[in-house]
Amino acid sequence: MEKSEILSLSAVGLGAAVRSGKTTAVEATEAVLEQIEEYDGEYRCYVTVDPEGALRKAALVQKRIEAGELTGPLAGVPVALKDNLCTAGMRTTCSSKMLENYVPAFSAEAVRNLERAGAVIIGKTNMDEFAMGSTTETSYFGVTKNPRNPQHVPGGSSGGSAAAVAARECFFALGSDTGGSIRQPASYCGVVGMKPTYGTVSRYGLVTYGSSLDQIGPLTGNVEDCAVVMEQIASYDRKDSTSLRREDTDFSRALVEDVKGMKIGIPQDYFREGLDPQVRAAVLKAAAVLREKGAVTEEFDLSLVEYAIPAYYTIASAEASSNLERFDGIKYGFRAGGEEGLHQMYKKTRSLGFGPEVKRRIMLGSFVLSSGYYDAYYLKALRVKAMIKEAFDRAFAKYDCILGPVAPTTAPKLDASLSDPMKMYLGDIYTISVNLAGLPAISLPCGTDSRGLPIGLHLIGDSYQEKKLLRIAYTYERTGGVV
């Protein structure tokens, strides 16, 4: 197959082409590597590319496919991994100076699931440092550009993964979503991204940011790929205490073009001030398309949205401040030079090893956990979290799904966000309550703005209801967004 022909395929399409002998895992890997060679100098989606390893693996996978040992839909399909997913033998930096040369001894469970399925790991994608940020600009390795318009950010923190999918520098990617870090970059780059129900994908081997909120999920070119990747990465894992035993992970069965009678709630609170009018129009148009296909939509009041941001930044920062304590220069990673004793070594290592956004959240988190403030901030945030979950429970008693925007705007320009962190944090308003409530949600393209920047449609489901989301998303995607 021609390179361009290969690159026009979806992940599932490529898998089928490899299995039927129309192309090979090696050819597909070569095509992706050439694409990276050609475009990644500009977009900088990757922190690490492993051409030799990928080609070696592709050849091995190809043999096993031909021997009939690998028959799954992702066998021979090149994948990119966010650089906070541990990969044995391949450096895992979290886009931080702190882990610039850190090579893990083990692979994340989700990565192992993909390897077992025969996916070929191309490399590791850029991200906001330790997943803290919404633009991929806090990376120690420099910014990633949005392939739809290189003047703009790809979003974040899984910006490298979303951009790599959009630039066809891989066939699909994995990201992690703590407050919207899969869905928002998917929206900015015009790809599909899903955050599963908390506990569906093992967190073992995901370098933790906010343990109670983190979830690994797919970034793909379309909804079918999303369902298929979900099916491969979801697993019960004894190594993760928060892992769920689920029998219903046959997500591709949800790829049905039918939403008749499905009830979709549209929270009015999500369409108030701060929302870009073009985004608003595109999202409401998507709702109209679904109505046309037989769904029932209804506006409702999902309050508490305004409390979600402070609660989220309190909880996520508190957990992060503790999770990131292990980066101290003793065991692995960066250690500042100078022999001034233990305390000075800690101080210097962490001062030089972490970037400003990470330090800001560590300070914030340490503060809210400190004695005298714990009740006022941390415990209060946990109470807000519980109330948000209750509000969603009430909504899902009535609706199959909640529909809204992913982000208030399309992708901002490069260098426009970091100077005002509060504004950046407010951009997470629609995504973070989903993490606080542990719910599944999907982001999929629903048009572009006048500058040609993609707009994302956000569908939120009740716990365990990924299939409903996939079904609605699939139905919408098949319409092409046209009524």
Added chain:
Amino acid sequence: MKQYETVIGLEVHVELATKTKIFCGCSTAFGGRPNSHTCPVCTGMPGSLPVLNRKVLEYAVAVGMATNCEITRYCKFDRKNYFYPDNPQNYQISQLYLPICRNGYVEIESEGGSRRIGIHEIHMEEDAGKLIHDEWEDCTLVDYNRSGVPLIEIVSEPDMRGAEDVIAYLEKLRLIIRYLGASDCKLQEGSMRADVNLSVREAGTDTLGTRTEMKNLSSFRSITRAIQGERDRQINLLEKGGTVIQETRRWDEAGDTSYAMRSKEDAQDYRYFPDPDLVPISISDDFLEEIRSRQPELRTEKMKRYREEYDIPDYDIEIITESRHMAEIFEAAVALGAQPKKVSNWLMGETLRLLKETGEDPEDICFSPENLAKLIDLTERKVINSTVAKEVFERMFRENVDPETFVEEMGLKMVSDQGALRSIAQEVIASNPQSVADYQNGKEKAIGFLVGQTMKAMKGKADPAGVNQLLKELLRATSESQ
């Protein structure tokens, strides 16, 4: 000088006897090459996650039940955040807000009779690694083999009034925990560690004085010394018009003194919060019932039963039941048909003597009750005499040899061939005319020498009483024939 009362509360750390660590599958075995019992979890590698070892929960609940605690049905682990290289994550997983056990007590015997020492709480936590300073290279190395070894911390109420109470309390805890098999509780090896919180107050007052916490106490002796020393130090301070500062002190065993490590002012803020990587533990009725049904008979019940079932003195009962292992050997040997008092004699006599000699404790006894019963049977049937029995026992104590086989193989059976014994006795009489004359002149004691000579010639394999009998008979015959 005013009269003072000492008020003491204890924080006791006990290393649990699980085969694997609290949050990973690594071995808890002591020793081993540095960092050979480690994995990504217990070395704090990025992306690793803890999973609770169920056995830790079982032991903690068992100890809680045996110390009359309420079991917390919904409990959580919390992170205690502090930076130190022996702590790979720079937080210790422990329990602050919802510890597994609360509000218990144990009873101790003190001068005024039986008393209750309250237990405030018991919580589960992980141990830290060990730092080793290399003087030669002037660097510090870290060994994470101990990192993640499970501990329970038993926090008492301030119910103790002196070193005797403290020792009695610790001995009681140790006994209970050993009975449960939850730990070997060895102070010297660090599997039981006690920190002493001590304050003094004027006798008759109710308010508590300012307390200090004493660390690094590795024997009952150092605990006693430290309590006396700290009590005197605080009283001296107060008598001179000074005040006690709330601080942590370290006991210096060699110097028989203590020094301040850190005061309350520079106490760290540990920023405790529930560990989000671990799910809360809900303890079901079934789980409690399972643990309860597996609780062994504890010492008090055992002593009561022994008094009813076995005809042995109270003193013996007390000593035998001090160790569950020893009590089990006793019961099993009796069940095999040995007479209780005989079994008790072997345990109280030779066993304790040899344990003292080897510096071991009753939990280390390696001989089987079967072999002890066999040995008793051999002496009962007069197959061996008591001197030989002691020799055999010593081998049995060290290597758990089967006494029957051993006696057979080493040829230690008493000679039952009366002809051979008689001829040797006659030889002895013939070659010791002086003793024979002494005996016949009324020196009864002279017979002892002749018995000894005969036993020696028999290589000890004869019943001394029988030999005595035989010699007297032969001597009578000799005198009659003269």
